[in-house]
Amino acid sequence: MDEAGILRDLRAILGDRGVVADAAGMQPYLEDWTDRFHGRALAVARPASTEEVVGVVALAREHGLGLVPQGGRTSLAAGATPDASGGNLLLSLERMNRILAIDRVGLSVAVEAGAIVDTVRDALREVGRDLPISFGASGSATIGGVAATNAGGANVLRYGMTGRFVLGLEAVLADGTVVGGVTPLHKDNAGLNWPQLLVGSEGTLGIVTRAVLKIHPLNGxxxxxxxxxxxxxxxxxxxxxxxxxxxxxxxxxxxxxxxxxxxxxxxxxxxxxxxxxxxxxxxxxxxxxxxxxxxxxxxxxxxxxxxxxxxxxxxxxxxxxxxxxxxxxxxxEAEAKTGPSAKHDVSVPIAALPEFVEAATAALAELDPGLQPNVFGHVGDGNLHFNVLGVDEATRHHVNQSVHDVVASFGGSISAEHGIGQYRLEEAYRLLPDAQLRLQERLKQALDPGGLFNPGKVFRRRPE
Ligand SMILES: Cc1cc2nc3c(=O)[nH]c(=O)nc-3n(C[C@H](O)[C@H](O)[C@H](O)COP(=O)(O)OP(=O)(O)OC[C@H]3O[C@@H](n4cnc5c(N)ncnc54)[C@H](O)[C@@H]3O)c2cc1C
Missing domain, CATH: 3.30.70.2190 (Alpha-Beta Plaits)
Known part of the structure; x- marks a missing residue:
């Protein structure tokens, strides 16, 4: 690989401000929030416009490089952390962080994908409106990131997950096509509701560059x-x-x-x-x-x-x-400070929560009485973070399987909020229905046949 040539071309597209390639500068972009996954990459591309994103996508395609989209890097599924190959480019949306339009009457906000969730929220509050997407990392997470993970948070029981806010998206596809826009339409049934296909796709189907979101009155x-x-x-x-x-x-x-x-x-x-x-x-x-x-x-x-x-x-x-x-x-954060944990971000039918906690706690005790559950979550969503402390790398696999088997016995989901990323890839392929996995792979094949976007996340292998 002609690394120097690639960096030269990248600088030609993005300018010096748009490229980070030195080891110290790249370090924060290579680390997972949980500090468990560490990757390598050729460089960090920091485009300032949709046109520049298109340029980076073309360069990556030309050289067969994987592209790892990044927002605020708060993923709890190691979705934004590159693999260890060093052959990927990171694509950080951090410079595309403008609020483009607030429509108080039409109840919408249009933003660039790198805008920080809480920053958008604060701007809306100043004009008596609100974007009720709220969680422990919403001060760092971006609109593109919450759309790409369909993030939830504390207010889901009333307002739904991020997908419910998305009125429209602009995205760059793997062939360089720019699709969509940020016209604030509350209703649009002209064709497939394709923006929702990108919601929760964890950077594997397209790069979200702008979004238009439904907003709400500020509750005084x-x-x-x-x-x-x-x-x-x-x-x-x-x-x-x-x-x-x-x-x-x-x-x-x-x-x-x-x-x-x-x-x-x-x-x-x-x-x-x-x-x-x-x-x-x-x-x-x-x-x-x-x-x-x-x-x-x-x-x-x-x-x-x-x-x-x-x-x-x-x-x-x-x-x-x-x-x-x-x-x-x-x-x-307190859990992270206590030591390594096995994270289980699960959902079960709401009425089954008490029985689930009992069954999962019993399954853990049977595996190893020294394991300590660290449990919290969103009752109204049937979503618990049934995390387990005292786990080392040797036991992690068994702990994950044990908790997820209990989840499966309740007909639940192994990821209510955080996504599959790298963290749950093995378990997704063990537990998701085969028909769903095949459908996902067909969509990936159709939209990103070269496996350009976010290799090693959500999908076990690159498309054939
Ligand atoms: C302390 C803490 C509390 C949390 N609490 C919750 C919670 O209550 N509920 C909840 O749902 N989640 C929660 N999360 C996880 C949450 O899903 C993520 O923090 C957030 O959605 C990711 O946004 P980000 O901008 O940091 O994206 P990143 O972490 O940078 O990326 C996340 C994924 O999205 C992709 N991506 C990012 N930007 C784009 C883009 N523009 N286009 C395409 N793909 C993109 C990445 O490739 C990656 O796969 C929490 C995280 C932390 C650290």
Missing amino acids: HVCAALLSVADVATALTLYELAVDRVGERLSAFELMSGSAVRRVETALKTASPIPVSPWMLLIEAASVSASVEADFASFVEAAMEAGLVEDGTIAASGEQAAAFWRLRESLT
Whole structure:
């Protein structure tokens, strides 16, 4: 491979600012957020426009290089980390980070793919609108990244995953075609709904360069409660009560195991606002109307009167609510600080959550009583992060299989949010239905026959 020639051509397309090829400069782009996967690459391409992305795609195709799209590199599936071959180019969208248009009346925002989720959200809040995509890394994750992973987060039970926000995308395909745009149409049934094909495709079918997203009114009245419950079954009873009392204004219903909260206290020196109990819930309701406050308070009161809640408090101020959320959003970081873990981002039917936790905990204890589950997640989505601490590389495989077999026995999914990437590739090929795997491979073959985009992720082999 004529590396020097490739770098010269890359610089001709992108200019010096658009290329990082020195070892120190490239280092952060080669590492996975969990620090488990480390790759190598020829260079980092940092285009500043869709035309420059097209140029990089053409160069990669000409030289048979893999192209690894990157946004904020917060993937929890090692989706944005290159393999160890050193033969790939990284394609970072970080310079394409502009907010192109906010339409207050038409309820849409158009952005470049490298725009940071929280930055877009902050800009919308200033004009009384909101993009309720919120999770522990949304201060670094990009719009292209959340679209490519169909990310969820705390507000999915009310607003859905990122795909539900996508009104349209602009993308560069493997043959260099630019498809789509950012005209804010709320309805468009003229042909296939192809943008949704790229949603959740983890950079394997096309490069998202711009997006137009549905936005929502900013809820001026937000209520949050942090409550202790004895077990997951009680959490579910409480969820049912919240749905009855708060209805569609319920915007988050987050479950945290007491041991996960204790890890935040010890690893990050952040105290829980209420005494730690076996299970804790962070519940939020939000509305443009003040009436939500009385309804939320009466829901919490009813829960206490029914003896469902052991302890708890309703946030008296925005700062207190923010402290509740800091606790919730620190769980992943605290886990990372505690040591290596096996991550299981699973979903099961909501009603099966208590039984699932019991069965998966029992399966782990049978495998090795020293393994410690670190459990938290989104009750209203049937989605738990059933992570396991105390895992080394020798046991990881067995731990993954053991938890995922329990998930499969409930008809669940081995990735509710984070995607397959590299992390779950082996398990995806073990557990996904054969018909689904073949369909995915046919789509890959049709859109990216040369296997240009994100090699080694989602698909086990390059197309033939
Ligand atoms: C602390 C923490 C908490 C998290 N919590 C949640 C959560 O609650 N819910 C949830 O769903 N997820 C969560 N995540 C994971 C979440 O999916 C990712 O953080 C986010 O979606 C990735 O965005 P990114 O810009 O960092 O993309 P990257 O990590 O850079 O890339 C992610 C994938 O998308 C591809 N990609 C990136 N940009 C593009 C593009 N422009 N075009 C095509 N492909 C692209 C990459 O190739 C890769 O496969 C969490 C992550 C962390 C670190």
